[in-house]
Amino acid sequence: MFGMKIRELSRREFLAVSGMTGAGLVVAGCGGGETIGGEEEGGGDGQPQEGGTFTFGRGSDSVTLDPIHATDGESLIVCRQIFDGLLDFEPETTDLVPALAVEVPEPEEDGLVYTFPLREGVTFHDGTPFNAEAVVFNFERWMNSGNEYHAGGGPQASDFSYYSGMFGGFDEESIIESVEAVDEYTVRFRLREPQGPFLRNIAMSPFGIASPAAIQEDVEEFWRNPVGTGPFRFVEWNQGSTVRLEKNEEWWGTDVPVEEGGGGPFVDEVVFQSIDDNTSRVAALAGGQLSGADGLTPDDVPTIEQDPNLKVIFRPPLNVGYLAMHTQKEPFNDVNVRRAINHAIDMEAIVQAFFGETGEVATNPMPPTVPFFNEGVERYPYDPDRARELLAEAGYEDGFDTELWFMPIPRPYMPDGRGIAQAIASDLQEVGINCELVTFEWGTYIERTGRGEHPMALLGWTGDNGDPDNFLNIHFNSANATEENALNIAYYENDEVDELLNRGASTIDEGEREEAYMRVQEIIMEDAPWVTIAYTRPPLGFQNRVQGYLPSPTGGESFNSVYLSG
Structure with missing residues (x-):
């Protein structure tokens, strides 16, 4: 070389x-994953407290809130709160855990078939039911260029580029050949050829399952009126400034253990605040206008660490x-x-x-x-x-x-x-x-x-x-x-x-x-x-009273486990 x-x-x-800290790196074989750990941030000594507003500062606004059209982190971290996928990553790692599916499936027919049993009783934020037909609807929208709902995403839409990138293209080029509703709560994927990272791809945030009813109602405006099954519901988006979400009282994951990605949501409201100037964003954190902030520079770390009211958490x-x-x-x-x-x-x-x-x-x-x-x-x-x-x-x-x-x-x-x-x-x-x-x-x-x-x-x-x-x-x-x-x-x-x-x-x-x-x-x-x-290892800054923030190596944390103490 x-x-x-x-x-x-x-x-x-x-x-x-x-x-x-905690788990070290594990490179597992087929069916396993990487536990790449992170700086642990537990929930404190007591039980998580309910209520309050978690305001998260970031360097730029989202581009779209239709996850399949998002390619930037600022869009995907908001979508992460609104949508769930079939699978997810265990907090602080890239190990797979179930989400809208109830188990991580094993490959069948030498990796050509995967069967997902789904959670029952889950509803989208618009009250419509989540089921196998909803999964089929989403994947057919993404994979078939002739589908009438293969559209939307807003003026800077990615044209489903994540689907194309992860699954080889659309139509006959797609690695996914078919998605079939076996029954109301079972869905089966058939692939044209085996794909090593198939289950990991399925777990990615762009493949959050959206409400078919909301897309059918207005696919062109769905990018700014998103409807999913996630821990928070969309409220409003003041473009260039804030995205406001509210707690989903009926979230399916409330009783799932925190270490498996569940628990909560504990805060009543999440606000994403765009502050493009880094100095101003850190000042807003120090002044208490923000609960937490992303996009910090290495020079910000000692400043925050020296403030008795603030703390730094690092993403793996x-x-x-x-x-x-x-x-x-x-x-x-x-x-x-x-x-x-x-x-x-x-x-x-x-x-x-x-x-x-x-x-x-x-x-x-x-x-x-x-x-x-x-x-x-x-x-x-x-x-x-x-x-x-x-x-x-x-x-x-x-x-x-x-x-x-x-x-x-x-x-x-x-x-x-x-x-x-x-x-x-x-x-x-x-x-x-x-x-x-x-x-x-x-x-x-x-x-x-x-x-x-x-x-x-x-x-x-x-x-x-x-x-x-x-x-x-x-x-x-x-x-x-x-x-x-x-x-x-x-x-x-x-x-x-x-x-x-x-x-x-x-x-x-x-x-x-x-x-x-x-x-x-x-x-x-x-x-x-x-x-x-x-x-x-990207630094994030928080008020000391913020507890339960579990940093993700993918940079797309779910805020369901976050609560405010004191």
């Missing part, structure tokens, strides 16, 4: 310094930040240019400056908490002289001018998009690459990078399900380099990588999956469509 090894922490060591690390180069555009269609850019950036200095102790310099495009992380892959060393040599070999001995797009809001994997972009641009200028810095409003940024309008762009990914497919297939399969709503924003295409990714996804044999994903990581480093930046 290329260059010296910068990654100094082993997978086990990274977990250790991430403050993980399951993310990666990156710089993507559009490999179909000149000069980034030349691998020597991409390798030169990797060599030109002093990533150790950038991570130390902007992430501090919350981050680790990234090597692979998935974090070491994910199974089949290839510890043998070494990132390109910081070597400006080698960068200049590679640029000259590519015909750019005098460098070139380009644009570097950066994110307008803080995200767990990118706490300061502008600052990181400025640092990268400064390093690139030293080897003759002059970057104009460009940004847009968050929804527009996602939309335009999804159309491939950028030459280079900063972005990142928080894993949805703890499976390598969710990082590697999403970002490097050419099938996801689409004209609209692309998830592969490097527009990277490699036939061998596609074949390996498809092989890894289409088997339930863990040995075959490991072999495929280990090789993919090697090829991606060689082809260099990204400059990986950091893996982080």
Whole structure:
């Protein structure tokens, strides 16, 4: 491989310094999952208290509240409160637990069939019943492009890109061949081919089950009038400002143990408050206007820890930040240019400056908490002289001018998009690459990078399900380099990588999956469509009286267990 090894922490060591208590990392075989732990936040000594308003500050507003159309974390964390899926992830881990299904099914017919028994007596927030027909309705809406309800999502809808990305496409391309209501409370899935991460995909937030009646009533407006079965009901959305939810008194999960994702909901109301300026958001937390806040920078951590009324909780690390180069555009269609850019950036200095102790310099495009992380892959060393040599070999001995797009809001994997972009641009200028810095409003940024309008762009990914497919297939399969709503924003295409990714996804044999994903990581480093930046354990700030917040590695916590003490 290329260059010296910068990654100094082993997978086990990274977990250790991430403050993980309780269960450690477990990489299980088929049917198992990863317990990647987190900083424990229990419910206090007494019984959870009822009532009050939990106000959660964040860096940007949601884009849509129709979960199947959401691709951004700010949309999905709200949808997480309103909708339930068939399966869920155990709090603080990516281990599977039942949700609207009453058990995690075993594969049948060598992984081609899965049968889900469903909970009885569950109702949607509009009072209509949840049953097998509702599950069939949702999946047929998602998978069939000719379905009359294959629509909606709002002006920045993703066009069902999560379904396409996780299940191979629509119609005849969909891995899911059919979804059948066996009886009122049993649903059976038949696949065209086995899919290794099938159950983990099913558990992801975009596949929350929506009320068929509400969608049939007005599919085009459902994105801002969502109806699910979750612990909180939608009340109102003042776009650009707040989303307000109220307690669902009839939630099916109230009597389910907290460690299985149930309990509560305890607070009467949840308010999501958008405050784009990070300093203002932290000030609002310190001033008591917020119960909790996301999108904190590493510099905020000591400030909050020193306040006797506040506390910090860390999410377990399951993310990666990156710089993507559009490999179909000149000069980034030349691998020597991409390798030169990797060599030109002093990533150790950038991570130390902007992430501090919350981050680790990234090597692979998935974090070491994910199974089949290839510890043998070494990132390109910081070597400006080698960068200049590679640029000259590519015909750019005098460098070139380009644009570097950066994110307008803080995200767990990118706490300061502008600052990181400025640092990268400064390093690139030293080897003759002059970057104009460009940004847009968050929804527009996602939309335009999804159309491939950028030459280079900063972005990142928080894993949805703890499976390598969710990082590697999403970002490097050419099938996801689409004209609209692309998830592969490097527009990277490699036939061998596609074949390996498809092989890894289409088997339930863990040995075959490991072999495929280990090789993919090697090829991606060689082809260099990204400059990986950091893996982080994202900090969140809370009032001390907030109890029961269980941080999720996926970044999409359910607030059902949260209560306010005192």
